[in-house]
Amino acid sequence: MAFSKLSLFFSLLLLSFLSLNSLVSCDTDEEDNLLKGINDYRASLNLTILKKNDNAECLADELADQFKNQPCTNSTGANTVPGTEPQFANYPNLLAKCHLNVSNTRDGAVMPACVPNLVPNLVLTNFTQSQYNDNLNDTKYTGVGIGSDGDWIVVVLTTGTPEGSYSPATGAPNEEDNLLKGINDYRASLNLTILKKNDNAECLADELADQFKNQPCTNSTGANTVPGTEPQFANYPNLLAKCHLNVSPTQGMEQ
Numbered sequence: 001m002a003f004s005k006l007s008l009f010f011s012l013l014l015l016s017f018l019s020l021n022s023l024v025s026c027d028t029d030e031e032d033n034l035l036k037g038i039n040d041y042r043a044s045l046n047l048t049i050l051k052k053n054d055n056a057e058c059l060a061d062e063l064a065d066q067f068k069n070q071p072c073t074n075s076t077g078a079n080t081v082p083g084t085e086p087q088f089a090n091y092p093n094l095l096a097k098c099h100l101n102v103s104n105t106r107d108g109a110v111m112p113a114c115v116p117n118l119v120p121n122l123v124l125t126n127f128t129q130s131q132y133n134d135n136l137n138d139t140k141y142t143g144v145g146i147g148s149d150g151d152w153i154v155v156v157l158t159t160g161t162p163e164g165s166y167s168p169a170t171g172a173p174n175e176e177d178n179l180l181k182g183i184n185d186y187r188a189s190l191n192l193t194i195l196k197k198n199d200n201a202e203c204l205a206d207e208l209a210d211q212f213k214n215q216p217c218t219n220s221t222g223a224n225t226v227p228g229t230e231p232q233f234a235n236y237p238n239l240l241a242k243c244h245l246n247v248s249p250t251q252g253m254e255q
Contacts, residue, residue, distance in 0.1 A: 031148055031153070033123075034120075034123055038124070038127060055100055056143060056156040056157075058099075059098045059110075059145060060110075061147030061154075063112065064148050067114070067150075069150075070114070072115065078131065078132055082131065099168040104162060104164070105164065106163050110156050111132045111156075113126040113127065113132075114152050123153055140159050140160075140161075141158065143166065149242075200245055203242070203244075211239075215231075
């Protein structure tokens with residue numbers, strides 16, 4: 001599994017010059033509109049604006065994906081009774097996928113909302129005129145990540161403290177870091193420029209690795225795959241959208 005994930009990650013990075021930062025307009029507009037609305041609301045209270053946090057956004061996207069098949073009711077999202085929030089058994093895995101752990105997220109706040117068709121003004125009031133406004137009014141929160149999927153949109157708030165910073169988990173270099181170093185050492189030996197990390201490419205690599213993870217390693221998989229016989233995923237457009245990408249900026253990229 002690790003081999004597949006790493007192979008995918010860096011095959012995507014090899015073509016990161018294809019401008020993978022292009023965004024899918026629909027989801028991004030909803031999230032950007034909400035961020036602007038929240039920051040306008042905070043400005044009206046003379047509070048500092050919330051700055052985007054990539055790791056919090058990653059977690060918000062993952063959580064929105066968990067919620068997406070749940071219907072909107074008068075007891076879900078912003079209307080959830082405190083203490084009855086849904087618990088996800090795979091939450092530690094979602095944190096790890098976003099390079100986080102419990103220690104650096106415990107002081108943050110996770111706020112899901114369900115609004116049919118994500119109508120902008122209704123989405124905003126689900127946060128500013130609900131139980132969530134206590135968090136939005138709190139000066140301890142300094143950063144934000146927003147993710148959406150279907151009728152669900154999730155806001156994750158971060159703090160300036162280590163326990164809520166949503167900073168990447170630190171420690172010894174992992175398999176991905178080691179491979180990146182090895183690849184860049186190889187390219188340097190050929191007098192080629194080094195490859196720089198690309199967050200969107202890494203997101204897509206993680207999503208594709210999840211698709212591959214239950215497939216066994218054989219002498220005809222991964223790097224040994226015969227050209228033209230690579231696996232095709234019917235949900236590939238959804239994987240792109242989850243990483244704020246679309247087909248246009250990724251055409252010609254090897255999977």
